[in-house]
Amino acid sequence: MKIRLSIIKLILCSILILCLHNGNSYALTSNSITPSVIIGPNFADLAEDVINSVVNISTTQVVSNNDSSPSIPNDQSIPDFYKDWLEKNKESQKKTFSSLGSGFIIDESGIIVTNAHVIKGADEIEVIFSDGIKLKAELIGKDIKTDIAVLKVNPEKEQSLKALKFGSSEELRVGDWVLAIGNPFGLGGTVTAGIVSAMNRDINAGPYDDFIQTDASINKGNSGGPLFNVNGEVIGINSAIISTSGGSVGIGFAIPSNTAIDIIDQLNEFGETKRGWLGVRIQIVTEEIAESLGLKVNQGALVADVDIPSPASRAGIKAGDVIVSFGGIEIKEMRELPKVVAQTKIGSTVNVSIIRNGKNINKRVRVDRLDEKELEIASLEVDLADESEYIDELGFALSKISASMIEKYNLEANEKGLIVSGINSSSDAYLRGLREGDIIIRIVPKPVLLNVEQFIRIIDIYRQQNKSLMLLHVKRGSNMIKIFPIKIN
Template sequence: MPDLSKTLMRRAGAAALAAVLAAAPMAILATGPAVAAAGPPSVADLASQLIDSVVNISTTQTVGGGGDDGPAPQMPQLPPGTPFEDFFNEFFKNRKGEAPRPHKTSSLGSGFIVDASGIIVTNNHVIDGADDIEVNFNDGTKLSAKLIGRDKKVDLAVLKVEPTKPLKAVKFADSDKTRVGDWVLAIGNPFGLGGTVTLGIVSANNRDINSGPYDNYIQTDAAINRGNSGGPLFDMDGNVVGINTAIISPTGGSIGIGFSVPASTAAPVVDQLRKYGETRRGWLGVKIQQVTDDIAESLGMDQAKGALVAGVDDKGPAKPAGLAPGDVILKFDGKNIREMRDLPRIVADTPVDKEVEVVILRNGQEITKTVRIQRLDEGETPQKANAQPVEPEKPPVTKALGLEMSGITKEMRDKYKLADDAKGVVVTSVENGSPADDKQIKAGDVIVQVGQQVVNSPADVSARLDDLKKNGTKQALLLLSNGQGELRFVALALQ
């Protein structure tokens, strides 16, 4: 301290030294013992009430035995000169060509009781392929379980055990009311250690991790590890707000990024699996895509929202209701569609045969249509029409927006492997670095509509683009079809 004072005196004089010395006691106080910050209240009582409702699920599966069951055993990689090198060489030499012997593997997961009669919920991937399923309870009881039903799309399964006494069940919460920052409690069986409790908060809602068509996960920093799969995520009222399903981790251990299927998604699926042994989802019969900023601009929308209809199934309920490509679905059954991925989940949860109102944006106006929802056939494949269009006679090639276009001739159908019923204008080349190239338009794509009007020739495309420019439109909305007939919308800036 004396050396510091002399230095300051030389540089800034006595006033500077006085200021430093006056601040010194504050600095000393700041380095003293800190007052302990109050943490969250203990969750011991809550955990003790819930832990008997959480179970460990153990499965066994037979693998190997030749054929497609698994690869033949391979010689392990050993350092040259190791004492065991000769032994393993001889062992694998004698077994060369021998099929792998059948053997059993086991895995562990978690689950929870939703009905005292013995109904248990877990993840589908916990029991997938299992020959035997055993449920281990907190009091040490072990019971064999029967699979009631499962749903791969949301990774859920429902099991049934036959208890000798009533079990302690828990209820689903209204996860739609869950807010970022809410405390949550995870109970599971990480790494086979047994019942383990971890505490954290909701980090985010409505996460899409590209695991299925109905992704809307709750993200939490409550520690979730291997073996926690299928276990419950509780709110502070002791109700199940989510089902722990996945983590992001480079090591396989928790790094504070875990994902749970929300109760609002899980509960209807569980009810259907219990009632029918399968899911019975609603079906609208449309192909949709995201409304991007440039697409919204081309449609005259103030902001990007809703789900853009790119195609309508001929056999689906949307077609007789009057929905068409280019419509933007803004509301479905009274629920706002903020973005594309909201719609499939809401439609799937809609009861079959229910009549619902669908609010769409068409040509700048909101229109309400009534649709009777049908049941989704998960194995259904779209059928192609048999109509044979009249072949145009050698239409000229036209250039616009970085595209070279031609009418659809037999030569073009053969060259780009277009469907027999393909109609529109085929793209024959795309200028490198053009906006069309940036939007991944390729030779062989077919332009079906421009500015929500059907085009049948390159001349139609040019005329429609001219009309859009005259009207002051900055983005041209193109409806494209690939060789397989799959539709998508692309917005290109008019130059």
């Protein structure tokens, strides 16, 4: 009996051990996940190879405080010693400001690239090399819109400069390793590493924003320094950071090399940039605008106005058109068009694809040179007009532009359209940006408005067609022209 019980216990134990073994085996083979081990690259060889081509930029600006300096009287009765004292006192009123930045060598002859804001207002620019040699630099040219400047130094006879090579920023991918070298807080030759956090960032720094975002540590003084890929090629110029403390919080921005190369070449050759010009004012194609225009997707650049004369006007491009391709390059977002046009060779003729009234149309445009003169957008303040008709369902009043209106609102003699003489601040039109004093030129794509009755007739037709939105072609002040999508209640 005892033997039988022992055998039974032995069998039960064997079954239990087998079950446990099978369970463990399943857990190891079927449910286990072997984590990927990511090992960062060794940047030591790369840093050693390129660090001597990165320089420190020191600038000096002298500011005279003339208001606090007594004038030197031109009077023979004043003793010379007093005049000398006044002259010395005037000199002592001059204040010297200095700043630090970074740069890098792109040509052995002494051509150096940095940021335009690094040398802004500088009376003297000094380049400090890794071996301690200091040389005065001459400004070859700068481009404020892209924040790039090109300098020239004359190397000493025994000095050998090594130029860095540019790589293609278009080949970068989010997650790629990058290396930054610069002069943060005056600590030259500082190397930091990180990854590409994002591409094509727009931080409202300029009209051609297309930054590389990186978490490599970038601080004050890093501006103008290079951002390298793992091959030791410059794929960006460190330019800006976002920070609440003034120091790095892992959000830095670099100008892509593919943007910088063309600007650098132009500055080096001409001392200035020569950009292409189309002559249109554009805005974003929102979902509502796309729906109103009958577009399948909300992409491209909506033409709000066309300069006359301009390449666009000569080609027959009109307000309300949506530019979806320029020179064979697809325009997915509005902000892509200015960059593509700017990089187009002046005098060249390109194909421009537009959508008008739901149809695809191709235009041939000869690109001119952009006039760098900035246009100031004037504000227009008005009172309620006496001759106006309030459209209750839209929440604003309209008036015809008569001779009395031109005088009252100080408008141009040839102004076309209807003026917004009053608007309800809780209306959809107001919430979408329409304001008193705005001139509604037309309802896109209809003709120019001549009177309020014409405006109301178009609204009635839209309601019969079950349209929920209309596009108002609006002028504000002397320069701003925009298209507003307004709900039809």
